[in-house]
Amino acid sequence: MTGDDRFGQDVGQGRKDRLLGTSSEVVTDPVTDWASDFSHVDPVWVADPYPIQDELRRSCPIARTERFGGAWLPTRYEDVAAIAYDTERFSSRAVIVSNNKPPRELAPAGDAPPITSDPPFHREARRLLLPMFTRAVVAKQEEATRAYCHELIDAMRGRQVVDAARDYAQHIPMRVIADLLGFPPEDGPRFREFVENVLESIDQPPEERLGHQDELAAYLVTQIQGHLAEPRDDLTTYLVNAELDGRKLDPVHVVGTMMLLLIAGVDTTWSAIGASLWHLAATPADRERLAARPALLPVAIEEFLRAYAPVTMARLVKQDMHFNGVDMRADDWVLLSFPAANRDPARFERADEVLIDREENRHAAFGLGVHRCVGSHLARMELRVALEVWLERVPAFTLADPAAVTWAASQVRGPRTLPLRIL
Structure with missing residues (x-):
């Protein structure tokens, strides 16, 4: 079988057949008791989850819901860490809570290696990606990222009110990931659609939700076929040629990993940049301090990551x-x-409290345990450059309308609309 033949099959349908598992009833009623019936996509949670988390931590501290076929929500650091490190009793075969639980046979690889992989498969699948996300490799992308941030701000010239989420934050990781994977940069709007379909559609019927994933898989297969016909120096060609145990990666593995890189690589950084700008717009003292002291920004970024960590992962309990x-x-x-x-x-x-000069800050924004984010160096670079350029070019700004800010209703939380007034 040639390389082209390997990816000429309907990989999307193959993924869909593997992923359909146990489905549960879709429940969208408003939450009335967060301890016994929580929902992380309830509008109250989406708007501001922190007071709810604080109350649960004091009174619960592990909440329960029968939604999504049954789920738990630990709110203490020690419980979150214990589960994250416990790969013997908790599986990562699916990391996005939905009304469909993929079959156990999906382990140990899962549908998006390595984030959905369990040991021992996880270790080698993760090791494949590490060389592409070192500090040295990431540093080579900084100049282009900085230039693109300036382009985005140039396009806002003359406007008193801009949507920093839609006009700035979302575009930066879209361009970076497109460059990494060797995808057409003009496909950025499609990336947003893919992100929303995968992460913000968990209350859709399983067949409809998996149909969206099928569309994404079909797009990725098309890109892969283009790289097979014309190899390039990028992450897609690297994955197509990569081997595990002396054999080329299974096509479903390649597509799943690319799906992970596209979805997670875009939404997490988009959300982190947006949340940081939201904080600075809502907190003039911090904005003015960072504009006057740019050297403080790396420390402030770690605090933004702690206070507004965008990512919530999921696990599945292996046994009672x-x-x-x-x-x-x-x-x-x-x-x-x-x-x-x-x-x-x-x-x-x-x-x-958000303390932009917090010195000791061993936060968990990039996860804990074996699944700690492989792209953390890339995310930090994008966040730092995005804020450096913004504060250099737009040092004075505020929320145009606090009530108009909206947040993503998913396990990756960040502003989806963020109207800012340039002062």
Whole structure:
């Protein structure tokens, strides 16, 4: 079988057949009791989850819901960390909570290696990606990223009000990921559609939701076929040629990894940049301090990552068990809220405050355990450059209308609309 033949099959349909598992009833009723019926896509949670997390941490601290076929929400750092490190009792075969639980046979690879992989498969799948995300490799992208940030701000010239989420934050990781994978930069709007379909559609029927993933897989296969016909020096060609145990990667593995890089690589950084700009717009003292002291920005970025950690991951319970006071059932979801862990006062002093000069800051924004984000160097570079350029070019700004700010209703939380007034 030639390389082209390997990817000429309907990979999307193959993924769909593998992923359809146990489905549950879609429940969209408003939450009335966060301890026994939480939903991380409820509008109240989406608008401001932190007070809810704080109350649960004091009174619960591991919440339960029967939505999504059954799920748990630990809110203390120690519980989140314990589960993140425990690969014996918790599986990563699916990391996005939805009304469909993929079959156990999907492990150990999962549908988007390595984030959905369990040991021992996970180690080698992750090792394949590490050379492409070192500090040295990431540093080579900084100049182009900085130039693109300037282009985006140039396009805003003359406008008193701009949407910093749609006009700035979202475009930066889209361009960076397109360059990494060797995709057409003009496909950026499609990336946004893919992100929203995968991460913000969890209450859709499973067949419809997986149909969206099929569309993304078909797009990725088209890109792969173009790279097979014309190899390039990029991450797509690298993955197509990569080997595990002396054999080329399975096409479903390649497509799944590219899906991970596209979705996670775009939305996490988009959200982090947007949340940081939201904070600075809403907190003039911090904005003025950073504009006057750019050298403080790397420290401030770590605090923005702690306080507004965008990512919540999921695990699936492997077997019935008792965990820290609750009885978990096999195949229950567990939402690993790194945002809640990062605001645990037992772990961080003045945890509910954003201190842009916080010196000791071992936050969990990039995850904990074997699945810690492989792209953390890239994300930090994009966030730093995006804020450096913005504060250099637009040092004075405020929220144009605080009520007009909207946030993503998904496990990756960040502003989706962020109207800022240039002062």
